[in-house]
Each structure stands twice: as C-alpha cells, then as structure tokens.
Amino acid sequence: MQGLYIHIPFCTHICTYCDFVKTMAREDKKRRYVDALIKALNKIEAQTFDTVHIGGGTPSCLDHALLGRVIETAIKVAKHPKEVAIECNPNDITIEKAEMFKTLGINRVTLGVQTFNGRQLKALNRSHQSADVKSAFSILRSVGLDNIAVDLIFALPGQTLEDLKVDLHQLIELAPRHISTYELIFEPHTVLYYNYQRGRVNPTDQDAAAQMYEMIVETLTEASYRHYEISNFAKDDHVSLHNLLVWQDEDYIGVGAGAHSKVGNTRYGNTRSIEGYINAIDNNESPRAFTEKHEGIRDAMIMGLRLNEGVHVPTLNKKYHTNLFKAYPAIKQKMTEGLLVFENNRLMLSNRGRLLGNLVFEIF
Amino acid sequence: MNKSMNMKAIESRQKRIRNFSIIAHIDHGKSTLADRILEYTKSITAREMREQLLDSMDLERERGITIKLNAVEIHHEHTDGETYIFHLIDTPGHVDFTYEVSRSLAACEGALLVVDAAQGIEAQTLANVYLALDNDLEIIPVINKIDLPSADVDKVKKDIEDIIGLDTEDAVLISAKEGLGIEEVMNQIVEKVPAPKGDPSAPLQALVFDSFYDPYRGIIPSIRIVEGTLQNGDIIKMMSSGKTFEVNEIGVTTPKREPRDYLGPGDVGYLVASIKNATDVRVGDTITRKSPSATAPLPGYRKLNPMVFCGLFPIDSDDYPDLREALEKLQLNDASLIFEPENSQALGFGFRCGFLGMLHMEIMQARIDREFDIGLIATAPSVIYHVHKNDGTMIKVDNPVNMPEVQDIESIEEPYVEATLMTPKEYVGNIMELCQQKRGEFKTMNYIGETRVQVVYHIPLLEIVYDFFDKLKSHSKGYASLDYTFDGYRESKLVKMDILINGETVDALSVIAHRDFAYHRGKAICEKLKDLIPRHMFEVPIQAALSNKIIARSTVRALRKNVLAKCYGGDVSRKKKLLEKQKEGKRRMKSVGNVDVPQEAFLSVLSLDD
Numbered sequence: 025m026q027g028l029y030i031h032i033p034f035c036t037h038i039c040t041y042c043d044f045v046k047t048m049a050r051e052d053k054k055r056r057y058v059d060a061l062i063k064a065l066n067k068i069e070a071q072t073f074d075t076v077h078i079g080g081g082t083p084s085c086l087d088h089a090l091l092g093r094v095i096e097t098a099i100k101v102a103k104h105p106k107e108v109a110i111e112c113n114p115n116d117i118t119i120e121k122a123e124m125f126k127t128l129g130i131n132r133v134t135l136g137v138q139t140f141n142g143r144q145l146k147a148l149n150r151s152h153q154s155a156d157v158k159s160a161f162s163i164l165r166s167v168g169l170d171n172i173a174v175d176l177i178f179a180l181p182g183q184t185l186e187d188l189k190v191d192l193h194q195l196i197e198l199a200p201r202h203i204s205t206y207e208l209i210f211e212p213h214t215v216l217y218y219n220y221q222r223g224r225v226n227p228t229d230q231d232a233a234a235q236m237y238e239m240i241v242e243t244l245t246e247a248s249y250r251h252y253e254i255s256n257f258a259k260d261d262h263v264s265l266h267n268l269l270v271w272q273d274e275d276y277i278g279v280g281a282g283a284h285s286k287v288g289n290t291r292y293g294n295t296r297s298i299e300g301y302i303n304a305i306d307n308n309e310s311p312r313a314f315t316e317k318h319e320g321i322r323d324a325m326i327m328g329l330r331l332n333e334g335v336h337v338p339t340l341n342k343k344y345h346t347n348l349f350k351a352y353p354a355i356k357q358k359m360t361e362g363l364l365v366f367e368n369n370r371l372m373l374s375n376r377g378r379l380l381g382n383l384v385f386e387i388f
Numbered sequence: 389m390n391k392s393m394n395m396k397a398i399e400s401r402q403k404r405i406r407n408f409s410i411i412a413h414i415d416h417g418k419s420t421l422a423d424r425i426l427e428y429t430k431s432i433t434a435r436e437m438r439e440q441l442l443d444s445m446d447l448e449r450e451r452g453i454t455i456k457l458n459a460v461e462i463h464h465e466h467t468d469g470e471t472y473i474f475h476l477i478d479t480p481g482h483v484d485f486t487y488e489v490s491r492s493l494a495a496c497e498g499a500l501l502v503v504d505a506a507q508g509i510e511a512q513t514l515a516n517v518y519l520a521l522d523n524d525l526e527i528i529p530v531i532n533k534i535d536l537p538s539a540d541v542d543k544v545k546k547d548i549e550d551i552i553g554l555d556t557e558d559a560v561l562i563s564a565k566e567g568l569g570i571e572e573v574m575n576q577i578v579e580k581v582p583a584p585k586g587d588p589s590a591p592l593q594a595l596v597f598d599s600f601y602d603p604y605r606g607i608i609p610s611i612r613i614v615e616g617t618l619q620n621g622d623i624i625k626m627m628s629s630g631k632t633f634e635v636n637e638i639g640v641t642t643p644k645r646e647p648r649d650y651l652g653p654g655d656v657g658y659l660v661a662s663i664k665n666a667t668d669v670r671v672g673d674t675i676t677r678k679s680p681s682a683t684a685p686l687p688g689y690r691k692l693n694p695m696v697f698c699g700l701f702p703i704d705s706d707d708y709p710d711l712r713e714a715l716e717k718l719q720l721n722d723a724s725l726i727f728e729p730e731n732s733q734a735l736g737f738g739f740r741c742g743f744l745g746m747l748h749m750e751i752m753q754a755r756i757d758r759e760f761d762i763g764l765i766a767t768a769p770s771v772i773y774h775v776h777k778n779d780g781t782m783i784k785v786d787n788p789v790n791m792p793e794v795q796d797i798e799s800i801e802e803p804y805v806e807a808t809l810m811t812p813k814e815y816v817g818n819i820m821e822l823c824q825q826k827r828g829e830f831k832t833m834n835y836i837g838e839t840r841v842q843v844v845y846h847i848p849l850l851e852i853v854y855d856f857f858d859k860l861k862s863h864s865k866g867y868a869s870l871d872y873t874f875d876g877y878r879e880s881k882l883v884k885m886d887i888l889i890n891g892e893t894v895d896a897l898s899v900i901a902h903r904d905f906a907y908h909r910g911k912a913i914c915e916k917l918k919d920l921i922p923r924h925m926f927e928v929p930i931q932a933a934l935s936n937k938i939i940a941r942s943t944v945r946a947l948r949k950n951v952l953a954k955c956y957g958g959d960v961s962r963k964k965k966l967l968e969k970q971k972e973g974k975r976r977m978k979s980v981g982n983v984d985v986p987q988e989a990f991l992s993v994l995s996l997d998d
Contacts, residue, residue, distance in 0.1 A: 206953040230923070234948035255953055284960070291961065316961065323960060326967070361925060380925070381951035386967045 025269045028073040028102050030061065030094060031280030032083040033298055036113075037151040040219075041177070043211040045282035045296050046081045057281075057298060058090045060305035064279050065097045073102035073277075075266035077109045082136075084116035088124065095128045107132055107265040109173075115152035117160035122167045132264075133164055134173040134202075140194045141187060144180050149215070154194075161198050171262060173202035178236050179228035180208055188236050189243070196247045201262035205240050206255055207233055234379055254330050254378050271331050273324040273343075281311075289318040320344050321351065322388040329384060334365075334372025354387040398588045398617065398652040405654040406581045407475045407612070409493055411520060412502035413510035413869065417532040420564040421502055421573075422476060428570050429462045429474070431642065459495075459598075459610055459656050461640040466578045474577065475656035477597070477612075479516070485744065486873075487690065490519045491597040491672045494688055495612035495656060498526040498581030500573065501548070505531050505539035505561075508547050508840055510869040511810040517552055528576050529559040535566055547837045584614075586653025591682040592616035592624075594651075594675040599666070600658075601720035607663040610641075611675060612656050614686060619650035623678040624661060627685040631668055632678050633661035666720045694742025695803070695874070696749055696769045696853050697786040699730050699896060700756070701738030703763035703978055703987065708737050714760040715739060718752060725752060730787070734894040734980045735765055735990075740787060746853055765978055765990050767896045769853045774801040774877050788898040791884040794935045801877040802900075803849040806831070808842060809860070811868035816841045818863040826851035826859075827902060846875055850900065885910055885939075887917070888931040892981045896990055910940035916992040921985055923947040928983055 033045040034054055049057075076098045083091065099108060109132035110125065117135075125133065139145060140154040164172055174195060178188050195203065210217050210227055219225045228236075241251055249257035253271065256264065270276055270286075278285045281301040284293045292315040295301050304311040321344050328335035337348050348371070349355055355371070358364040363377035363384050377384055412418035462474040479492045493499065499520045503509055520527055529548050531541055545556040560576060562569030598610035611618075618624070622635045637660040639647040651657050663669055674685035702711045715727050725748075730740040743749040749769060756762055773785045776798045785791055807828070811819050813835070820830070820843065828845035836842055847856075852872065860868050883906055887897035901909050910932030917930045921944050928944040952963050977984040 207949075209953055230948050230950075231945070237949065254951060286960075293961065314961075319964075322964075326964070327960070379949045379951060380947060382967060382970060383925070383947075383950060385952070386971050 025074050025272070025274040026071065027075040027077065027266050027269050027274065027276035028068075028098060028105070029266070029276055029278040029280075029283055029285075030065070030076070030078045030083075030098055031278065031283040032078060032080040032086060032094070033057075033281050034080070034085050035082045035151075036085050037149050038215070040147070040149045040215040041208055041211065043214050044081065045298070047298060049298070051087070053298070054086060054090060056302050058086070058094060060302045061280055062093060062097050064305050064311070065101045068101055068277065068279075071101075071277075073105050075107040075109070075269060076102050076105045077107075077266040079111045082113050082116070083110050084112035084121065088120060091121075092124055092128060095125070095130060099129050109134060109264070109266060111136065112160070113150075113152055114156040114160040117156075117163050119163055119167070122163050122169060126167045126169055130169070132171045132173060133169055134175060134204075135160055135200075137174045137195065138177045139180060139183075140191050141180075141183075144183065144187075147181065148177070158198065161200075170201070172200045173204070173262075173264065174198075174200040176203060176205045177208050178205055178240065179233040181225045181228070183228065183236075185232070185236060185239060188239065192240065192243045196244075199259075201259045202264060203244060203249060203257045204255055204264075205237075205244075205257070207237070237379060252332050254373075254381060268331075271327045273327060286318055289320065291316050291318050321346060321348070325388045326385045329371070329373055329381065332372065332378075334370045336370050337366075338369055352387060358384050358387065395588060398650075401473065402586070402588070402652060402654045403583050404470060404472045405475065405584050406472055406498065406577050407477065407496045407584060407654065407656060408498040408500060408577060408581050409477045409479050409496045409520075409525075410500045410502055411479070411513060411516045411527075412532075413504070413507070413513045416502050416504040416507065416510075416513070417564045418502055421500070421530070421532065421562070421570075422478065424564050424567055424570045425474075425476065425573070426460070426462065427567075428574060429464050431460070431462045459641055460643045461656065462642075464574055464578070467575070468578075472578050475612075477656065485748070486515065486519070487744075488598070488671055489516055490523070490688070491595065493520050493523045493525060494686075495595055495597045496523070496525055497584055498528065498577065500528050500530050500577075501554070502530045502532050503544050503548065505533045505541050505544050506536045508544055509551055509810070509836070511808050511842070511871040512869055514551065514810070515808070515871040526581050527554060528573075528580055529554055529556050530573060531559055531561050532564050534561045535563040535568065543837060543839075547840075551836050584654025586613070586615050588617050588652050590615040591680045592618055592622075592675070592677045593682045593686055594618060595686050596669060596671055596673045596675060598671060599669040599723075601666070601717070602660075605637075605660045605662070607666055607669045607720060608658050608660055609663070609669045609675070610656070610658055611651075613651050613653050615653060615682070616677070617650050617652045618659065618675075618677075624659070624675050625678045625681060626668060626670075627674040627676055627682070628670055628689060628691075629668065629673075633663055635659050635661045666723045670723060694724065694726055694744060695849060696743045696745055696771060698741060698743075698749060698769045699732060699735070699738055699767040699787070700727075700741050700753070701732065701735035701765045701767075701896070701978075703765055703976060705736045707762045710760065711739065711756070711762050711764075714756050714762060715741070717760075718755060722752075724748070732767075732789070732896045734896045735767075735978060738765075742786070746857065763976060763987075765896075765987050767990050768899055770900065771803050771849045771853060773882070773900065776800070788884050788900050789895045791898075791900065794883075799879050800882045802880045802882060804846050804875045804878050805849050805852060805872040806875040807845050807847045807852070807870060807872040809845070809868055809870050810836070810840060810842050811864050813839055813841045815864040815868055816843065819843060819860070819868055822856075822859055822863050823847060826856060827905075847872075848878075848880065848902075849874075883934050885913075886933045887913060888929075888933060888938075889917070889921070889985065890928050890981055890983050893933075894980055894985075906934060907939050910934075913992060914940045914942040917989055918942040918944055920989045920992055921983065922977075924983060 033047055034049050035046045108130050110130050111134045114135050137157050142154055210220050244257045249259055251257050252263055275287050281298045282296040292312050294311040295313040301311045341348055362374055365372050365374050410418045459475055459477045464472045464474055466472050477492050477495055479489045531544050548554050548556050560569055560572045593615040594611040594613050596609045596611055600608045602608055618638055620635055623632055624635055625632045637647050638651055639645050640657040672689040676682040702708050719725050724744050726742040727739040730738050753766055756764055770786055774782055775785050776782050777796050778798050809819055823845045826847055828847040831844040834842045881903040882900050883903050885899050885901050885906055886893045914930045914932050923944055924947055927946045930942045931938050932940040974984055977986045
C-alpha cells in the first residue's frame with residue numbers, strides 16, 4: 025500500500041488556530057506553484073498509489089483550471105487509485121467545481137465545517153457561514169459525490185457541552201459518511217496562541233474537554249458511526265483510506281511545500297517556504313528540508329495505537345524482528361493501569377487510554 | 389634567615405608597601421573603582437581585566453557581588469619619584485561572609501570607603517566600616533558617582549560624619565565610571581595608608597585570609613606576612629592544627645601568579661605546599677615556620693560554623709557519587725561548606741549540607757548545577773534547634789526529620805539574630821510590618837541624616853532563611869539593606885509540620901514552624917503544592933499535619949485528557965518531539981511513592997504569598 029499527498033498552501037482566510045503551511049497569495053504565485061507541483065508529480069515514475077489526498081491550506085481556493093490540472097496529474101501519476109480525496113471549504117463548493125471533481129475522478133470530499141455556531145466560526149476566522157455547509161452537501165450530492173467527510177473542532181473557547189451537542193446533531197442530520205473531531209490546540213505561531221499569551225482567550229480546561237470527548241464518542245456511536253481512530257468516526261467502511269495507511273505504517277509520498285514523506289525506513293520533509301519549493305523544483309534541485317530515520321517500532325506503535333483496533337502484535341514482531349512485550353516491558357505496566365488492552369493478538373488503547381494516549385505513546 | 393636575603397632591600401620595600409581594601413555596598417562601584425586603579429597603573433589591559441579580574445566567577449558577575457577573595461599586586465609611580473607597591477585585597481560584599489571580610493581587612497593597613505553619592509550609606513557598608521575600625525585601618529572616604537544628576541555630595545559627607553564620625557574634609561570625589569578623581573585616590577593611598585609594620589628578623593607570622601584550589605598543586609593559601617620572612621623550601625606550620633608542610637613555591641598575584649624568592653613583612657601573596665585537604669587551610673589561621681616558631685598566633689582566628697542547613701539530593705539517583713565528588717571539590721575551595729550523607733525516604737540518598745547563610749547556599753547549589761551538571765533537589769533550609777528533652781538532655785537538630793516525638797520534648801530553642809536594616813524613611817512602615825510578621829522584636833530606630841532610617845530588630849534566623857530577603861526587597865522597592873549577627877538562642881513555641889502526599893508523609897517536605905503560624909503556613913503549602921504537582925492518573929491528596937492531626941488539605945485532580953488530537957503524515961516528527969518533551973519533564977521530577985513531584989515543590993515552603 026502506498027499513498028500520495030499533495031499540499032496546496034493557499035487560503036482566502038487564515039484561520040486563527042492553523043499552523044500548517046498556508047498563505048494568501050496572488051494568482052500568479054498560485055500558478056507558478058501549481059506548475060512546480062505538476063513538474064514534481066511528473067517526476068514520480070513507475071510507481072502506483074492506492075490513495076491520493078489533496079490537502080492544505082485550502083485546495084478548493086485554487087481556480088477551476090489550476091485545480092483541474094493538479095487533480096488530473098495526480099490521478100494520472102497514481103495509476104488507478106482507490107481513493108482520491110480533496111479538502112474543501114464549504115463555501116468553495118460550486119456546481120461547476122463539484123462537476124469537475126466528479127468528472128476528473130475525485131471520490132471523496134472532506135469539508136472543513138469545524139462548527140455550526142456563527143459566533144465561533146467568526147472567532148476562528150473561517151471564511152464560510154453555517155448555511156454554506158448544507159448547500160455544499162446538496163451540491164455535492166446532486167452530482168453524485170456522496171462520499172462526504174467532515175472535520176469538526178471542539179473545545180472552542182467559550183463552547184459549552186450544550187453548544188457541542190447542537191453541533192453534533194446538526195452534523196448527524198446531514199449524514200456525512202465520515203466525521204473527524206479534533207480538540208482545539210493552541211499551537212505556537214498562530215493568532216489563537218498570540219491572543220492566548222495576551223490573556224484574551226483561554227483553552228478549555230482538561231476536565232471539560234474530556235467530558236466533551238466522551239459525549240462525542242457516545243453521540244456518534246449512537247448515530248451508528250464507528251469509532252475507529254482516536255479522533256475519527258466512519259459510517260460502514262467509509263474510513264479515510266489515506267490516513268489509514270499512514271496509521272498502519274505504510275509508505276506515502278508528499279508533494280508540495282512542507283509536505284512529509286515516509287519511504288521504507290526514511291522520513292523526509294520538504295521546505296516550508298513556497299518560493300523555496302518553487303525555486304528548487306524549477307532548478308531541478310531537491311525540495312527536501314530534512315531527512316530522518318523512520319523509527320521502526322516506535323513510529324509504528326505511536327501511529328498504530330491510534331486505531332481502535334490497535335496493532336496486530338505477531339505481524340509487527342515479524343516486520344521488525346522483535347518481541348514487542350520483551351522490548352517494551354512498560355506495556356505490562358500500562359495494561360495494569362488500564363490504559364492498554366491485549367486481545368486476540370492485538371494491542372489496543374482502552375477507552376480511558378484513548379483519553380490519555382500520550383501516557384502510552386511516550387513509552388515507545 | 390637566609391644569607392641571600394638582603395635585609396636592606398626588604399626594609400626599603402616594606403616602606404613602599406600599601407595594603408588596602410575597598411569597602412562598598414553592592415552597586416556602589418567597588419569593582420569599577422578597582423578596574424580604574426588597575427588601569428591607571430597599567431597593571432593589565434582592560435580586556436584582560438574583563439576576563440580574569442577580581443570577580444572571576446560567572447556567578448559573581450551575574451549577581452554583581454564578590455564571593456571569593458582575590459588580592460592583586462600593583463606598582464604605582466608616585467609624585468615623589470618612588471615606586472610604591474599596592475596590594476589591593478578584595479572583600480566579599482555579603483552578610484554571609486562577614487568573617488572572611490574581617491580577615492581580609494586584617495591583612496590591610498587601610499581601606500577605601502566607597503559611598504554612592506546618590507544612595508548614601510547602607511547597612512552592609514556600615515557593618516564593614518566597623519570591621520575596618522576593629523582592625524585599626526586608616527579609612528579614606530571616597531564619594532563615587534558624583535556625575536549622577538541625583539548625586540548629593542554634601543548630604544553623603546554629612547552622613548559619613550554623623551554616622552561613622554569620620555572627617556570628610558579630604559574625602560575624594562570621584563566618578564569611577566568616568567575615570568574622574570582616580571589620581572587623587574592613588575595619592576591618598578600613598579600618603580594616608582601607613583606602611584606595614586613588622587620585623588623581618590622576627591619568627592614568621594603569616595595570616596591566611598583566603599585559599600584557592602588548583603587541581604595540580606593542591607590548596608593554595610593567600611597570605612599576608614605580618615612578621616618575619618618566608619622563602620622556598622621552608623617547612624611551615626599551621627598554628628591551629630600544628631600540621632606542617634614544605635613550601636615549594638611562593639609568589640604574588642598580579643593577577644597572574646608570579647613566583648618570588650622570598651616574601652617579607654607587609655607582603656601579600658600565595659604559597660604552594662602540596663596541601664591536599666581544604667580543612668588544613670582555615671581562613672584566619674596563622675602560618676609560622678616549624679622552627680623557629682612564633683610563640684603565639686595572630687589574634688582573631690575562629691572556626692566558622694554553618695548557620696543554615698539543607699538537604700541536597702540528586703534527581704537521578706545514579707548521580708549520587710557525582711554529587712559527592714562535586715561537594716568534595718567545592719569544599720577544597722571553601723572550607724566553610726560542610727556535608728554529610730543523608731538518607732531520605734522520599735528522595736533517596738543525598739547530603740545534609742551546612743552553609744554560612746542563604747546566599748552561600750544558593751551559590752553552592754547553582755555551582756553544582758552549572759559546573760557539575762547535576763540536577764538537584766534542595767529541601768527547605770533549616771537552622772540548628774536546641775531541643776531540650778524530658779529526660780534532661782539537649783540535642784541539636786538541623787533537620788526537621790530528626791525532631792524528637794512531641795511527647796519527649798520539654799522545650800525548643802531557636803537561634804535569633806540582631807538584624808540591622810537601613811531604609812529610606814518612606815519604607816520604614818512597610819519594613820517594620822514585615823519584621824513583625826516575621827516574629828521580630830523591635831529594639832531601636834535611629835534617623836540617619838534626614839531621609840534614612842536604621843531599624844534594629846531581633847528576629848529568628850529561621851524567618852531570615854525563609855523569604856526575608858525577597859520580602860525586604862519587595863517591601864522597599866529594593867532600597868532597604870540588611871545586616872545581621874547571631875544573637876543567641878531563645879525558647880520558642882515551635883512545632884514540626886509534616887506534609888503528606890497521597891497519604892504518605894514526605895520527610896523531605898517536613899518543616900519547623902511557629903505554632904501560631906502553622907495553620908496558615910500549612911494551608912499555603914498545600915495550595916502551592918497543588919499547583920506544582922502535575923495531574924496523575926489518580927487523584928492526589930495533599931495534607932499538612934501537626935503530630936498526626938491534619939490541619940490543611942488540597943487535592944490534585946486526576947488527569948483526564950492527554951492525547952494528541954491529530955496525527956497524520958505531516959505531524960509525526962513534531963509530535964514525537966512533543967512526547968520527548970513530556971518525557972524529559974518527567975525525568976526532572978522525583979517520584980515520591982507513585983507521585984511525580986517536581987523540583988520546585990521541595991522549596992515551595994519558602995516562597996509563599998502571605
């Protein structure tokens with residue numbers, strides 16, 4: 025299994041919490057960047073990819089022609105991928121765009137909904153309004169793009185349990201096939217963090233955030249979403265194949281500024297500078313900013329334990345020529361503490377373990 | 389006496405020697421003036437000076453104070469055509485080191501009293517002036533920073549005359565920073581400071597006023613020859629212990645060590661004699677020749693006793709041997725540091741250490757951290773209590789852990805100090821309030837000039853070692869100064885307070901408190917610990933107890949959520965760094981029972997907001 029990731033670092037609005045590579049750029053810069061992406065994509069030869077994931081930033085903020093070229097090239101390079109997903113802002117979904125997605129072969133659209141609360145959307149500096157979400161759903165469905173995934177953020181400043189419940193119910197009503205719920209993180213170098221340092225906004229306290237998480241799991245499970253990863257829920261088998269292969273220790277190649285790759289036992293990351301990336305590709309130089317070793321079992325465990333099904337220990341032992349329990353005696357301790365469970369040869373986080381995952385990840 | 393020594397040359401040299409110190413409060417410009425004098429005599433270049441001069445340790449520079457004493461030989465061509473030999477003997481500027489100061493002054497015939505023209509006289513300055521007077525030194529008043537807009541020379545002169553009774557008619561007005569008035573300082577040193585007395589043919593008497601440790605040559609004492617002469621190959625005797633050593637090198641510091649053939653009366657220098665044990669070289673001791681030997685030592689020697697004690701434990705128990713080695717090395721330089729092994733149930737193996745005072749303790753801890761790179765946990769400082777037991781015996785307790793059971797105690801005495809505080813008059817109310825809070829007993833109050841007040845209190849040393857200095861600063865915007873001397877033991881209503889974490893008594897957190905303040909203090913400690921101890925998988929109760937009776941309680945709630953929300957391809961490296969940071973944080977904590985307690989928790993009893 026192998027995935028292909030393409031990063032589009034452009035946005036029309038900068039969300040207060042976002043620390044990914046992103047920028048508001050003029051059209052000519054977007055065009056030069058897309059030219060570079062196409063060139064880089066075309067250089068990947070003689071490989072096939074099971075998934076293509078176009079992320080950002082905001083891929084949907086590229087104009088019709090530029091976005092079309094990216095999608096077309098990516099699918100051509102991947103050679104019959106099973107999943108072709110793109111991240112979109114709800115207000116960017118027009119009938120033209122949706123038809124193009126369908127025509128070119130996109131089969132999964134992830135909408136950055138975050139919340140339905142107008143006040144909160146404004147506080148996050150999102151470009152869309154809550155009504156845009158419903159409209160995006162109908163447009164996508166009208167062209168036959170039913171595989172819609174949604175990102176939701178919780179523990180927003182000032183958000184109550186009740187507010188979150190409203191968000192969840194509005195979402196369930198729209199019946200997306202996949203829901204990701206992320207706790208708001210105050211990352212350095214964001215507007216949110218800047219305001220936090222000046223005492224203008226405070227993170228939700230840990231107890232409230234835990235309570236929210238528990239409510240999400242309960243509510244979505246009741247609405248027959250399968251909780252399959254710490255922050256992810258899917259109807260039936262509509263899991264994110266691309267993310268799944270990342271969690272399952274498979275290889276992926278990232279194209280674009282700031283994109284990361286894992287190939288065999290090597291990880292590398294591209295420069296975060298957009299101009300730097302364009303120049304490197306133009307001059308036939310490597311855009312890589314760093315290369316590091318993939319830390320075998322450690323990475324496999326940190327990623328694999330995120331999945332509710334956990335890690336199949338005999339498979340892992342074979343892959344890394346090891347004996348997991350002997351190599352990491354602390355696993356037993358975490359089992360005693362009730363954070364890990366071992367069942368049917370699989371090691372997985374318990375319900376409490378999913379709330380305290382870092383206490384488990386740190387032993388590897 | 390060796391024939392090669394020319395008695396005439398020795399006597400001629402002796403007449404041209406001037407030994408002096410600089411007495412000044414922190415920031416009043418002692419180091420700057422010393423720099424100027426060295427520059428003026430072209431002893432070393434300014435660049436060399438920065439690198440190696442009087443305040444040679446980083447810590448000293450950072451704190452703007454001198455801890456370790458140094459002596460420098462300087463040559464000065466005077467207007468009379470003669471070349472004079474100056475020995476500038478530096479003194480530490482902190483109350484913890486009063487005895488060292490007194491020994492340094494005893495090595496001098498004169499002292500420059502440097503007073504900031506804008507600030508006036510401070511408590512510490514006054515204390516050192518008295519030490520100089522005790523040693524019969526010629527005192528030359530020097531008023532510094534006269535270039536400051538806020539300088540008030542007449543007021544400072546009047547202060548000096550009123551408080552000390554010194555004539556200020558000839559006071560030198562300088563700006564050490566601008567280099568103004570330095571020549572006049574030099575002239576007055578030559579003209580006013582007497583040449584050292586002393587008979588070169590008398591039996592040797594040399595005063596030890598400091599010592600240094602050299603990894604290749606052992607302990608090197610700094611000495612002042614008072615009587616007789618010293619030369620290479622002499623067998624010397626330490627008069628306090630009777631131990632003898634053979635001298636392999638003598639010399640002066642310029643500030644590099646320069647070997648000499650001999651040293652005569654008035655000379656200030658060093659000697660190397662393969663001395664391995666720091667305790668063999670006591671500041672204040674007298675060195676004589678094995679034969680002929682002086683009949684009596686120089687006056688004023690006393691063995692210094694530590695006043696403040698604390699436990700030092702390595703965070704990582706594997707560092708225990710390294711900590712021992714670090715303490716041994718520090719002791720080579722500083723015989724006033726004492727330590728013995730201590731075993732704490734909570735913290736494992738460590739050392740109970742004794743210090744001259746709070747600053748001395750802080751400096752030692754900082755040096756262990758910086759120079760030896762050992763993560764340390766320090767317990768709250770303690771004083772020595774005299775505990776009278778029911779059976780009529782008295783024991784000395786310097787560690788709350790060793791306090792006998794309540795039912796065995798008849799009474800407890802604690803050390804008191806006489807604290808002299810000087811402050812601008814607008815803060816006197818604040819300061820008196822602080823002293824009352826600290827169980828101080830008012831003695832006297834004097835106005836010094838029109839704007840400054842000297843207040844004297846008797847205060848338990850225990851209160852001084854807690855947060856007195858910090859509080860004093862905040863109560864006076866940094867303007868008040870403090871000097872204290874030991875003032876005997878007094879009976880007090882003291883109790884031992886235990887702290888329980890998760891139901892277990894943590895011995896290293898036990899403190900002695902006055903009974904009337906125990907409830908308040910216990911509550912404050914519990915609250916503070918609640919904020920310092922991170923959340924665990926389980927709820928952690930924190931309790932304060934007086935002989936098994938719980939008087940205060942707080943709770944660290946259980947950890948509820950700690951998980952990376954997202955982890956996609958892009959984040960792996962960064963998230964791993966985050967996990968590393970989390971682990972590193974835990975490594976810096978001490979596991980007590982099954983609770984991770986951070987370093988600062990063990991000092992939490994110190995800085996409580998009242």
